[in-house]
Amino acid sequence: MLDQMANEIKLIAGSSHPELSALVASRLGIDIANTMSLNYSNRETSVSIGESVRDEDVFILQSTAPGDVNDGLMELLIMIHACRTASARRITAVIPNFPYARQDKKDKSRAPISAKLIANMLQVSGCNHVITMDLHASQIQGFFNVPVDNLYAEPSVLRWIRENLSVDNCVIVSPDAGGAKRATSIADRLNTAFALIHKERPRPNVVGRMVLVGDVQDKVAILVDDMADTCGTLAKAAETVRQNGAREVYAIVTHGILSGKAIETINASCLAGLVVTNTVPLGDKAERCPKLKIIDVAGTVAEVRPHKKIPTVQSLIIQQAIRRTHNGESVSYLFNNVPV
Amino acid sequence: MVRNIVILGGNSHPQLTESICNILCIPPSNRILSKFSGGESRCEIKDSVRGKDVYIIQSGSGNVNDNLIDLCIMISACKTGSAKRVTAVVPLFPYSRQPDWPYTKSGAPLTQSSGSTKKDYTFESVPATPRPGAPRSAGLTNGVNGLAEKLTKTSLANDGTNGATTNGNTNGNGGDHFPTPRRSDTISSNSSATRGHHAEGSTSSQRSYTTHDYENPHNVNAFQSKPGYKQWVAQAGTLVADLLTCAGADHIITMDLHDPQYQGFFDIPVDNLYGKALIQNYIQTSLPKYQDAVIVSPDAGGAKRATLIADSLNMDFALIHKERRPTRFTEQRNASMMLVGDVANRVCILVDDIVDTANTITRAAKLLKKEGATKVYALLTHGVFSGDAIARINASSIDKILVTNSVPQSEHRRQCPKLEVIDISPVFAEAIRRVHHGESISVLFQHN
Helix, strand or coil: CHHHHCCCEEEEECCCCHHHHHHHHHHHCCCECCEEEEECCCCCEEEEECCCCCCCEEEEECCCCCCCHHHHHHHHHHHHHHHHHCCCCEEEEEECCCCCCCCCCCCCCCCCCHHHHHHHHHHHHCCCEEEEECCCCHHHHHHCCCCEEEECCHHHHHHHHHHHCCHHHEEEEECCHHHHHHHHHHHHHHCCEEEEEEECCCCCCCCCCEEEECCCCCCEEEEEEEEECCCHHHHHHHHHHHHCCCCEEEEEEEEECCCCCHHHHHHHCCCCEEEEEECCCCCCHHHHCCCEEEECCHHHHHCECCHHHCCCCCCCHHHHHHHHHHHCCCCCHHHHCCCC | CCCCEEEEECCCCHHHHHHHHHHHCCCCCCEEEEECCCCCEEEEECCCCCCCEEEEECCCCCCHHHHHHHHHHHHHHHHHCCCCEEEEEECCCCCCCCCCCCECCCCCECCCCHHHHHCCCCCCCCCCCCCCCCCCCCCCCCHHHHHHHHHHHHHHHHHHHHHHHHHHHCCCHHHHCCCCCCCCCCCHHHCCCCCHHHHHHHHHHCCCCCCCCCCCHHHHHHCCCCCCCCCEECCCHHHHHHHHHHHCCCEEEEECCCCHHHHHHCCCCEEEECCHHHHHHHHHHHCCCHHHCEEEECCHHHHHHHHHHHHHCCCEEEEEEECCCCCCCCCCHHHHEEEECCCCCCEEEEEEEEECCCHHHHHHHHHHHHCCCCEEEEEEEEECCCCCHHHHHHHCCCCEEEEEECCCCHHHHHHCCCEEEECCHHHHHHHHHHHHHCCCCHHHHCCC
16 A cells, blocks of 8 residues: 555646646646745745655756746756755656756866756755756766756657658758757658758857858758757858758757747748747747747656556657656657657 | 955946955956856856966845856856865855745645735735735735736736647647636635646746746745645755855855854855944944943844844843734734833834845834834844835834945935945955965954
8 A cells, every 4th residue: 555655756847837847747647746936025936845745756847948047947956955855755857958058068268067067056956867858968968977868859850850841852951060960860860861051150149151061952951950049040051051052941949949039030031940849938939930830849758657547648758758767667769759 | 465366256246346356456357247148147257267266256136046056157167267266255145044934823824815915005014024925015016916917817818829829739738728717815715726737837828927926926826735734945045055065165255144054054164254243333433322222133033143232332132022923814913023121212223134025124113113212223234125125114114224235235225315334345355365365264253
């Protein structure tokens, strides 16, 4: 009797992305645990936990809402710490879009390696496991001393391409050299051609000159990247590809941060469509940008439900990851397959 | 001129950084500290810190979370830049004061119904502890009520479109899009309507509020602890200590920690300076016939701080006992304050470490005036003045309020003619100089 009672999944939703949490919870067939977090008038964050997490398997889902990154991060850390001090058996931070992932190296003198700092902070606050998706650099996994599951949106992306575009006529384009590996992997799986854009970036959030390497003449070009922030790169890359004779240009990115003037940039660009996953809260951006299309990854993250409940709902990446982690099953299946 | 030292300032308090640097006769180090357009902090340190003794000045004011993360990033940048030692100088320590949560006997939070906040502005209308359910700007703008109406309108207007878009993209899961919850007067009446993820799902239509906003009644009302479980508020204290240590801080210099025990959360040395000397000095130099005045502590927690000052200046002492748990829910909260000591026909000096919403001290001042005090002064170390603290103080019977500039005060000063500010930069500059040279700083703890 006790065995059945103990060690259930507790899904705690950070306030940054309630929609994704709700989707994951419904995929898992559980309710989100009762918590409340708010900012006091002196702007400190306060978290209250409304139910027992003692000896439970706790998953805390927190994305990074653009403009609200540090608040979300502190909230996550406080939540982890709260569960740790409340004797949770295991705490898994589910961070679909890892914050500060771009600050992962000392590219200038005395530049902070903020991603490493965040990794340390998560561990110090008491996190036992991290689930994330499409890390900007997969080496970030090495910043942790706890297991990190880096999920891929690639299977969902492949499925979207197969369902919405004619694969034969496509060419996969990487908008920068750093993303070449990600793009070639997709090109290989689809068995299509591949091109690459070389770009110079003088300052952050600013894009310089671009050169296209490869042939896109009369093809449907698909730009593939891990994140789209201000979309300056994407718009410019789309233009470069278009000038080189592509018939139509799509962009598929995992994390649609879309900060600043991104929506205006996209609307004004020659992109036929921008496909993002729902790892980052998009708010009303879909309404403001008719070109924006959203892939749901909630299923992938959630895949960790206990066996006994499987028959109720079956589904996708985030949900699958949670279910598989909870049951101690292999997660690598998700790297190549879209859970149904 | 102090050698081999680097002073870095955060964004929270540039004036303090500047005056500390002036006193130490060195320029503040060159750094970029801004934000990327996505909201992530960007930090670059322009000058070399290799082998240097680095002091980073950042106060826990303004946007606390941003400032804290900025501080951690700066510390870590200096550490990876081979700094010999990194000291965080944090005049006001963030998260050092976690509010207690008032409970009823049955374990439910003592949240007043929103109906009772409708009355006009009085400074005793809101309980002292910041807590959910209480509007930040109590009666002044009619707080939550007006807000809730606006919320209802926006979410109703957005309802159709929003439901449709989620529907298309989420395999029909957006279909359980939740109708706008009724804004009810009590938390308990809402429990059946808003549960679990449904309540979360509909926050998408309220983009004008931050996702975790104190004033967002939605967040608060959706929350219900499981029956039989006494919900609790997470204490972030140790966490912040751990975060700073893991970022690489070797030493902390701070002032008047709310709980002295906080020092024990750190495994690294923490120098807790006292604002007491400054306050004492002010009493001695600026108040005529200060021996006749009474030092008053506005709550029991500050009694020790206040008695220390009273003892060393040979003054009388009084204490206000604050009962935070009224026996009956409807009871006037003001009735639960009791004065211990005699203040009739005397000047009162309220002493405390921090003024945040200014609720405690304004209520204390009112009580003191009622008990016959001729004048009420308030002397505090940290003046956070959040919410409508300034308005509350202006409307209160406090004659003069004195704080240090551990957080930026120029804006507050403009709005509040009663406010006076003591400069703490000499204390911190001296502490930095002494720590750098390895001299004892215990002399700073004393006062003559």
